Amino acid sequence: MSTELLARLQFAFTITFHYLYPPLSIGLGVLLVTIEALWLKTNNPLFHQMARFWTKVFALTFAIGVATGIVMEFEFGTNWATYSRYVGDVFGSALAAEGIFAFFLESGFLALLLFGWDKIGPKTHFLATCMVALGAHFSAIWIIVANSWMQTPAGFHIVGEGLKASAEITDFWAMVFNPSSMDRLTHTVVGAWQAGAWLMVSIGAWYLLKRQHREFARASMKVGLALSLFASVLTLETGDYSAKGVARNQPAKFAALEGLWETTPNAPLHVVGWVDGKAEATHGLALPGLLSWLAHGDTAQPVTGLREIPRDERPPVNFTFQLFHLMVGIGFAMIGLALWASWALWQKTLENSRALLWLLVISVLGPQIANQAGWWVAEVGRQPWIVYKLLRTSQGLSAVVHANQIIASMVMFTLVYLLLFAAFIFLLNEKIRHGPDAADLTPTGKLALGFKDTKGGAA
Amino acid sequence: MNFGSLDLNTVWFALVGVLFTGYVILDGFDLGVGVLHLFAAKRDEDRRVFLNAIGPVWDGNEVWLVTGGGALFAAFPAVYATVFSGFYLAFMLLLCALIFRAVSIEFRSKHASLRWRRFWDRSFALGSFCSTLLIGVAMGNIAWGVPIDERGEFAGSFLGLLHPYALLMGVTTVALFAMHGAIYLVLKTEGELQAGVRARVNPLIIAFILSYVLLTLATLLYVPHVTEAFRREPWFFALVVPVVLAIANIPREVNRGREFYAFLSSCAAMAGLMAIFGIGNYPYLVFSHPLPEHSLTAFNAASSPKTLGIMLTIALIGLPVVLAYSVSIYWIFRGKVRLDKMSY
Numbered sequence: 196m197s198t199e200l201l202a203r204l205q206f207a208f209t210i211t212f213h214y215l216y217p218p219l220s221i222g223l224g225v226l227l228v229t230i231e232a233l234w235l236k237t238n239n240p241l242f243h244q245m246a247r248f249w250t251k252v253f254a255l256t257f258a259i260g261v262a263t264g265i266v267m268e269f270e271f272g273t274n275w276a277t278y279s280r281y282v283g284d285v286f287g288s289a290l291a292a293e294g295i296f297a298f299f300l301e302s303g304f305l306a307l308l309l310f311g312w313d314k315i316g317p318k319t320h321f322l323a324t325c326m327v328a329l330g331a332h333f334s335a336i337w338i339i340v341a342n343s344w345m346q347t348p349a350g351f352h353i354v355g356e357g358l359k360a361s362a363e364i365t366d367f368w369a370m371v372f373n374p375s376s377m378d379r380l381t382h383t384v385v386g387a388w389q390a391g392a393w394l395m396v397s398i399g400a401w402y403l404l405k406r407q408h409r410e411f412a413r414a415s416m417k418v419g420l421a422l423s424l425f426a427s428v429l430t431l432e433t434g435d436y437s438a439k440g441v442a443r444n445q446p447a448k449f450a451a452l453e454g455l456w457e458t459t460p461n462a463p464l465h466v467v468g469w470v471d472g473k474a475e476a477t478h479g480l481a482l483p484g485l486l487s488w489l490a491h492g493d494t495a496q497p498v499t500g501l502r503e504i505p506r507d508e509r510p511p512v513n514f515t516f517q518l519f520h521l522m523v524g525i526g527f528a529m530i531g532l533a534l535w536a537s538w539a540l541w542q543k544t545l546e547n548s549r550a551l552l553w554l555l556v557i558s559v560l561g562p563q564i565a566n567q568a569g570w571w572v573a574e575v576g577r578q579p580w581i582v583y584k585l586l587r588t589s590q591g592l593s594a595v596v597h598a599n600q601i602i603a604s605m606v607m608f609t610l611v612y613l614l615l616f617a618a619f620i621f622l623l624n625e626k627i628r629h630g631p632d633a634a635d636l637t638p639t640g641k642l643a644l645g646f647k648d649t650k651g652g653a654a
Numbered sequence: 655m656n657f658g659s660l661d662l663n664t665v666w667f668a669l670v671g672v673l674f675t676g677y678v679i680l681d682g683f684d685l686g687v688g689v690l691h692l693f694a695a696k697r698d699e700d701r702r703v704f705l706n707a708i709g710p711v712w713d714g715n716e717v718w719l720v721t722g723g724g725a726l727f728a729a730f731p732a733v734y735a736t737v738f739s740g741f742y743l744a745f746m747l748l749l750c751a752l753i754f755r756a757v758s759i760e761f762r763s764k765h766a767s768l769r770w771r772r773f774w775d776r777s778f779a780l781g782s783f784c785s786t787l788l789i790g791v792a793m794g795n796i797a798w799g800v801p802i803d804e805r806g807e808f809a810g811s812f813l814g815l816l817h818p819y820a821l822l823m824g825v826t827t828v829a830l831f832a833m834h835g836a837i838y839l840v841l842k843t844e845g846e847l848q849a850g851v852r853a854r855v856n857p858l859i860i861a862f863i864l865s866y867v868l869l870t871l872a873t874l875l876y877v878p879h880v881t882e883a884f885r886r887e888p889w890f891f892a893l894v895v896p897v898v899l900a901i902a903n904i905p906r907e908v909n910r911g912r913e914f915y916a917f918l919s920s921c922a923a924m925a926g927l928m929a930i931f932g933i934g935n936y937p938y939l940v941f942s943h944p945l946p947e948h949s950l951t952a953f954n955a956a957s958s959p960k961t962l963g964i965m966l967t968i969a970l971i972g973l974p975v976v977l978a979y980s981v982s983i984y985w986i987f988r989g990k991v992r993l994d995k996m997s998y
Binding site: 247251254255257258259261262263264265266268269271272273274276277279280282283284285286287288290291292293294295296298299300302303304305306307309310311312313314315354358361363364365367593594595596600603604607611615618621622625626632634 | 706709710711713714716717719720721723724725727728729730731732734735736737738739740742743745746749750752753754756757759760761764765805807808809957958960961964965968969972973976979980983986987994995996997
């Protein structure tokens with residue numbers, strides 16, 4: 196295998212594993228804020244119990260997110276040194292801003308969220324939870340700004356030539372608000388909300404199936420489903436914007452998403468299909484005109500086909516096509532499931548419908564698979580470029596790193612991550628089996644102050 | 655913001671130094687706790703006290719490294735690229751060590767089984783030890799100099815990084831962090847456990863001083879570009895005085911039972927040591943040895959003035975806020991460790 200392919204595989208593996216966790220932190224962050232707000236508002240100890248339980252789940256995902264995130268920060272330099280020199284002036288400042296504005300905020304207030312229960316009052320604790328959630332969202336902003344700049348570079352100029360060439364910022368805000376950053380940011384964030392929300396729904400459904408902790412499960416289900424429904428619909432909306440942006444800014448990627456070879460008006464949209472790259476043909480079930488309409492709001496408008504893109508600037512088509520369709524398919528399934536479950540909850544039939552509950556239990560996989568597929572589409576669809584139209588992936592490698600070094604580190608990461616994943620699943624499973632703590636229905640320490648008025652009653 | 659004629663390159667050299675100093679002081683004590691974990695805490699409850707002493711703050715401390723790395727990437731991309739790709743295997747081992755110690759803290763007490771806890775205890779201690787050693791070895795190489803070719807790429811090998819000077823710096827760092835961690839633990843523990851930790855402070859100070867004296871002799875004898883910096887500006891030697899005083903003050907404060915001042919002295923000593931390290935190396939970020947003309951400096955490896963200016967704006971807005979809430983959080987978690995059911 197070539198050094199390039201190995202370096203790409205290593206990055207893909209480490210980022211894919213890492214990205215199992217941040218969406219959960221972002222999504223659970225929003226949910227924790229919601230739950231604590233409900234607790235402050237209603238004084239219902241059930242919400243205190245929920246906050247404590249979900250905080251522990253949050254802590255578990257957060258720790259692995261941090262540990263695997265440091266790898267990402269180092270990996271730009273270790274495996275992609277030439278790329279790092281090329282983009283450092285632009286990309287680095289976004290990354291540094293992420294550290295200053297997001298990571299410090301997140302990790303600092305996390306201390307209060309996790310360990311501050313008896314040391315600070317409920318309102319301060321709520322503030323800490325808000326800050327952690329805000330920090331998680333800030334980190335999404337900066338990293339997606341940086342990644343979007345690689346998709347649609349803006350606000351820079353190139354200085355130097357050949358090996359010495361690099362991008363320099365000319366306009367910071369044009370870099371931040373590059374053509375794709377806001378569309379991709381919103382789409383990513385609502386995808387992350389789904390990851391957290393469906394985890395909550397899934398565990399709630401499990402308890403309902405087992406007829407355990409039913410109060411707790413019902414309340415979790417309500418909060419989780421509300422966010423699932425909201426976020427799944429927004430995912431469609433933001434996905435539509437993102438796709439229109441891709442059509443505008445990255446025609447090669449857009450053509451690959453749908454396996455479109457010939458530039459044509461009335462371009463078809465595939466529901467399912469298979470791309471034959473050699474014959475330059477796409478087979479499958481297609482709806483005529485719909486792609487033109489989605490891209491431009493008009494079926495008569497042409498959509499650029501792959502044949503107009505030079506051969507050495509085309510991404511792998513079938514791979515991009517399949518993962519894109521997987522993501523979209525799951526996206527629609529999640530909307531359908533959210534609607535169905537909400538309806539059942541409304542009709543009070545949810546707890547008797549075992550089939551639906553089982554579906555909800557496995558629903559946690561949906562957003563995880565779709566989030567990963569979406570990122571694979573975004574990154575593979577940009578190939579052969581590492582920075583679109585500026586720097587090829589093959590040119591971004593570390594000149595001094597050899598294939599055997601990458602293999603050695605790959606083996607290490609694979610073993611370590613398998614172990615981490617096993618421990619994560621084991622502990623999550625234990626946490627779920629253990630369930631919410633009955634004692635948490637009675638808040639202690641400074642938090643108990645919230646119950647002063649109802650002493651003898653709730654407390 | 656417009657910073658006029660300010661020498662942004664030097665400012666960023668200093669600021670990257672400040673971020674790494676923050677990292678060394680803060681993660682220094684929790685890595686040090688890890689180094690002592692297996693020796694100074696034998697019972698399960700004692701080990702839980704150790705973990706919870708650093709529990710609320712360790713990941714915030716690690717963010718200083720992440721931000722320092724980000725700042726290096728942004729301000730001096732050529733250094734980030736050359737060092738990280740050049741020290742490839744060393745950094746991969748460092749990452750592995752950092753991952754293990756991070757998740758060990760989170761995982762260890764979540765499952766009540768002897769084998770489970772023993773495994774994560776060991777992984778926490780070994781991860782902390784290896785991280786510390788590797789950080790020291792990396793700093794040793796930066797001070798000593800590494801081979802750089804005319805393209806600005808690293809031209810050495812992994813084994814070449816493990817020369818005696820770098821290893822001595824590694825050992826010194828382990829002793830320093832262990833000392834710092836022990837003082838922090840004296841501050842956070844009580845009773846028998848505290849007495850045990852307290853007894854380790856003086857030997858660790860002596861171990862550190864011995865290795866630091868050796869290291870300084872080696873620097874004076876074999877690292878001319880660092881000595882050169884002090885020969886040029888002899889008043890830098892004045893920095894050594896407060897560092898020596900701060901270290902001397904540690905046993906005095908520990909004996910008087912004023913642990914907090916002992917810890918502050920230790921922090922001050924580390925800040926002084928980092929300042930000496932930074933000034934000794936300025937303007938070199940990576941000194942090229944044996945061909946000094948290929949060195950990466952604060953001037954030839956930096957981003958554009960515009961980016962340095964934008965980042966200075968970001969830092970001036972961000973850092974005071976970060977410092978303010980970090981101090982508040984340390985204040986809220988002051989005092990001895992009490993285990994409760996939300997603890998590790």
